[in-house]
Amino acid sequence: MSIIIHGGGMTGAILALMLFKLTKGDLEISLIEQHSPYCCDTQLSLNTYPPHVIALSRGAYYELIRVNIDSILSSCSTVIKQVEISEYNRLHKIFINAQDHQLSELGYVIELNIFRKKLFNFLQKKSSVTIYCPATLKKIKREKKKNIVTLDNGHQIVSKLIVAADGAYSTLATNCGMKWFRYNYQQIAVVSKITTEIPHFGRAFEKFTEHGPLAMLPMSNNFNFLIWCISNKQQQEVSRWNKKKFSQELQNIFGWKLGKILNIETRCFYNLWLTRAQSHISHRLALVGNAAQNLHPIAGQGCNLGLRDIVVLSKIITQALYQNIDIGDYSVLNTYQKHRYLDQYRTIKITDGLVRLFSNHYLPLIIARNVGLFFVSYSTILQRLLVNTILNWKTD
Template sequence: MSIIINGGGITGAILALMLSKLTKGDVEISLIEKHSPYCCDAQLSLNICPPQVIALSRGAYSELIRLNVAPILSSCSTIIKQVEVSEYPWFNKVLIKARDYQLSELGYVIELNIFRKRLFDILCNQSTVTVYCPAILKKIKREKKNNIIILDNGYQIVSKLMVAADGAYSELATNCGMQWFRWNYQQIAVVSKITTEIPHFGRAFEIFTEHGPLAVLPMSNDYSVLIWCISDTRQKEVSIWNKNKFSQELQNIFGWRLGKILNVERRFFYNLWLTRAHSHISHRLALVGNAAQSLHPVAGQGFNLGLRDIVVLSKVIVQALYQNLDIGDYSVLNKYQKHRYLDQCRIIKITDGLVRLFSNHHLPLVVTRKMGLFFLSYSTLLKHLLVNVILNWKTD
């Protein structure tokens, strides 16, 4: 039995490692990735590589710990001890502290450039994993009982199952005729590393503004990462702001929660879309992570959702192996799709609903939002419900 994973980003790398451990050598895994994770070192030193981070829930972190990657996780993660949610310019805010729930943390911020490089170090030492990097998928031959992948160097790989883990608008899935629902939020995410007068002490912030949410997440060495969502009509205006102007505008919205903003590093701009594949499976093909669905960054749910895709697909594959079934058979893959449907729909509705709710300027909704944050900030029961959503880890 053999599996091809196209995409050696964090999603594909974790899937390869998980399958290698769960199948105990019964499956040969081929991981194809066009960009080496080691090339980012030079880019980071030149400040031309964007700060790539993910917010990881406690449940998701625990799932990764089961892969025996605790040392590398701890080396590139920052604990979130407190989350503050508010709406600009109103003063209502919801404060969630880990210690109020007898927890040491609410979640983690993972620095992907470091994590991915160290995952590759582990994968290259797995006897059942072959890493093709840098390599590009050039041609696919889909046959009844196998797939044949031809790489740009002419190398051919035969597999029972292909997994698209190559992100939104997946090249592999596109070549196999898959289609996506797409919704343009007409927003741009401005991403940068910032330093502040007061250390973050593990505090994370989400501020909803009329143009989109603004998140500040804690990082190592007292850096914070800024994810500021603005209307796409303002991209040109914001892109020409000098560092002082940008810092002033950011300070006006973020306030003095961490004191004065001392420095803003290079800014990177990303268009924000909701994408969801019409089907997450096809003939000997499964989609995971951003290839299956790509979300707005509000509430930081995207990677956690994609990780649950990985967990469920891995379990379905292992179960099929033990039952001597063809791991690429449509009936096997359909179990994965059915098992993931409700969770995917729920998270998409939550994130999409938040974006639409806080981007709407109709007076009744503005009043409702203000009242909602007011009651949430004073209601223990509502806070507990919100915390359960943040900490929850379910794959169905």
């Protein structure tokens, strides 16, 4: 049997890897990706292209370790040992330390530009995996028992199942008639690579500001990755700031925990929306990752949620393959959707609730937030609940 994965970013590449490992090469895998993972090398070296990073929970990281890519992960990962959560101009802070929960780490920051390139190199050596890159899907014909995909070079691929792993507003899913619920947060994420005076020592920071959350994540070579959420109204003003002005404003908001901000590299701006597919399956089609749901970065849960999509779908497909069941059959896809519904619903609700809670300036809510931060900062039980439920870090 065969499967097509449309999208060779982190989601699609990891899905291809997991399916290869679980099926031991018995499943023919075709991976279609429009952009080569090597195309950004020159831009990165010239500082004209920002690094793309994600924060993975400890549990998510070790799920990847199980497919034996330790060397790939270690080459592009930075350990998170402590997280500090605070609200701008408020006294109470929450410190979550790995040691306090008998852990060696809380999570990892993965540099996707490096990870994706090495993962492609790994997959290209596997006989049952065919990578079409750069390539664009031009046409899909969905028949009763198969999909026929035509690429921009005229090449055709036939499969029992096709997976949309091409991110938010998936081109594939849109062409197949899928619909999404969309909510505009009226916020912009400013991302950049930052150099600071004091090393991060594996510390991550999340500060809730007047206009949205600001996160600082540790990277290799003592760089930090900034994700600063601002209102739409501020974008025009912030985009006009030169490096000196941006550094000053960021320093005022973030503070001096990492000393003086020494340098800010290329800044990019991204609109922030909540998107959720009305259905995550269709005829011989499954959606995973951001194609299924795209979350606000406030709690860093989007990629962790997408990885759980991949893990569940991989196991269900493998089980169907070895039971000689058509992997694109509705019963197989419906099993995937049912298994993922509760986790997806709960994670979306928590993330969306946090955005609304910390973006609201209603006085009783401000008081409630501060009371909440006070109690969590002094309660081991509440901190463990925060780790297990909100931040979704496994502690077992």
